[in-house]
Amino acid sequence: MSIVALNANPIPAILPGSGGLRGALSDLFWRRPKVLLLLMLLPPVLWLGIVYIGSLFALLAQSFFSIDEFSGLINRQFTLKTYGDLLQAANLDIILRTVTMAALVTLASAIVAFPIAYYAARYARGRWKALFYLGVMLPLWSSYLVKIYAWKLILAKEGILTWLLTKLHLLWLLDAWLSLPVVGGNSLSVSFTGTFIVFVYVWLPFMILPVQAALERVPGNLVEASSDLGASPGQTFRNVLFPLALPGIVAGSIFTFSLTLGDYIIPQIIGTSRLFIGQAVYSQQGTAGNIPLAAAFTVVPIVIMGFYLWGAKRMGAFDAL
């Protein structure tokens, strides 16, 4: 019966022709897959290679020029003088402050992100998973500036946080914290604590998503096997979950660390008048017109990230990849 039905159709040719230009093109790609690969990679390689890396080298070159203090003109001769300027106490302060902030923000993001990512990877299913992605991504859809100004209102002296703590009779706690040196200030919105809180809030999705992806790849039976072999939940976390999530944490920390190193808007709106690297770059290339020093400042995060990745690799952070 089915044989009859098959025979009723016109019998197709065994080797039908390629069928025009499009057919010839797909045949070419099939025979030489590298041609297709080349065509696909060419635009991004041109963009990254020439526009991105090129401008990075232009920047690097700028940092080896110097500025003529009297005329304000750039002296295009190789010198390490600008990097010497970077080592002045005021500039070193800026670097140290920024790196400390970036490290603390990264640490706090990892601590806050892990439980959220763990829940999403191991427990959330169906609509809860959708809700998780929505909750993590939604803040990324709204304007960065709007979020920061919203936080300014939350953290201001007359803001909602002060109001809430007053209602809870806990205002003394906030006042005690604000009276501390370095981290304190007149109100949270003009303190390093405020800068820290907003940094953690803004960069948190960049930590949650890679950690969640890493935990997602850990088979559930590894956790069971660890438990079966006598490991308490804490030991399972230290010996199995954490090492396997580490590549994700490192990936996330690259985002939180480098984004904090380079940002100049958050510390300008929320925080003290003391500068971070991003603000220093902004003012040096803008009002001060000292492009070489701005460029030298920009090289600092690149070098720090280089050392950070080298150290992470040495510590075996990528072994589980």
Next chain:
Amino acid sequence: MTPAVSFQRVSRHFGSVRAVDAVDLDIVPGEFFAMLGPSGSGKTTCLRLIAGFEQPTAGSISIFGERAEGVPPYRRNVNTVFQDYALFPHLNVLDNVAYGLMVKRVGKAERHKAAEEALSLVRLPGYGARRPGQLSGGQRQRVALARALVNQPKVLLLDEPLGALDLKLRENMQEELKSLQKALGITFVFVTHDQGEALSMADRIAVFNDGKIMQIGTPEDIYQRPSTRFVADFVGSSNVLPPDFVQRYSGQHRWGSLRPESIRVGRAASGEGVAARLVSTNYLGATTRLALDADGLKLHAVVPAGTALPAEGEAVVLTFNREHLHLMGEPA
């Protein structure tokens, strides 16, 4: 003697699904106990109940006389060999095997020595420095076994450990597991859906279906004297005979079972017997399997290869010894 593992009316329900339903079970210390059943029959859930990954919805479980409900897996001296081995990918083989000792805070030198010994036991000496990803399936299986044995468990649970291996390797591992169990004297609880594996390795077998145990007994009991139609059909695909048919030969109106190898097939002219038609023959190497149709009743027989057979479609006569016809307890 205190049973190694004892289930009293144990149930485990997942919502409306009764994965394990009022199971009673006693596993004798030092025996090789197999849990046999199709997928979804509750055998793996029973294993997970012993390991502590699941808690019973009702009933009680004791391990060597101690009540096990509410005791987490890491406080049970019971170890599991997982179906897909569950080796830690970020640790080398030696640290995988030494893991159980490491979390019990045994010193590094001592635990590595014990791990080396366990690796020799499973015939993988000197493989310690490799990563699990560099091993073949059979080697990973041995590492998983060594990782469990190094803790000297009172009960070793094996969840279809040979399922992913090819036939030849599986047969080798069956023999090795069996002799290892004899040598160590540890109670083995082995979950499988392969009846051949259960019959060849186990001292006793529990046949599971629908969350219940259909029959517990020695391989011979299960194979020769199945108590229900399900057991007869599942363990070695016996011929299940309806009560009316059985009554003609035994005088009793009950379900019966007849092993395929107990049936003799003769030519139609050869006299007494059950008239049937030879539907098809399947050559299996050492034996030939015959599909038969006795007036609508589908039967099969297994005869040694090389037996002279009538052509397919011809009428034949079936004979068997009355004592090979087993009457089952299941109500007709």
